[in-house]
Amino acid sequence: MDALDLTKAPPRAPRTPLAGLDLIMAARTVDKVRASLPGGNLGSYQIPGFSTLMLEAIGISEEEFRDQVTRAANDGEIAAWLRERVTPEQIAAFNTTICERRVKHRLEDEAWRKKYAHAVSMPPETPLIDMLSKDDELAFLGAR
Numbered sequence: 001m002d003a004l005d006l007t008k009a010p011p012r013a014p015r016t017p018l019a020g021l022d023l024i025m026a027a028r029t030v031d032k033v034r035a036s037l038p039g040g041n042l043g044s045y046q047i048p049g050f051s052t053l054m055l056e057a058i059g060i061s062e063e064e065f066r067d068q069v070t071r072a073a074n075d076g077e078i079a080a081w082l083r084e085r086v087t088p089e090q091i092a093a094f095n096t097t098i099c100e101r102r103v104k105h106r107l108e109d110e111a112w113r114k115k116y117a118h119a120v121s122m123p124p125e126t127p128l129i130d131m132l133s134k135d136d137e138l139a140f141l142g143a144r
Helices: 026-035 050-058 062-071 075-085 088-099 110-115 117-121 128-139
Strands: none
Touching (some): 026 050, 026 062, 026 075, 050 062, 117 128
8 A cells, every 4th residue: 555644634533444344443543554654654643542552452463454554455455354353342342442432531631631632622521532533623624
């Protein structure tokens, strides 16, 4: 797959399916890995975080995932590769766990509040993955 420049457009939203695979963070992680390839640009994004949590939950190392993204021609190939390695139960368990993380769980973290100042005005029950989508929207408001 080709490298991406995440200074020009954000990665896909956390809930975006990857070629029909409803694994939260999968498509976004593909985009971030593509941005870390030669010729890409991660900008202010990073792979450690929710992407790492996803990979750990499904039992795939970042190196394995990166290798697959590098070799794949498209999202469909990556989704097929994941379907061979990850059970529906692992996907459901991760999706449930990640959606339980809420803005209210991070409000005491001053560094986090500074990085995501807009999150303070969001309902405390907002899932953190949805807060990421709002963060992308605000960062690229004029770029789309």
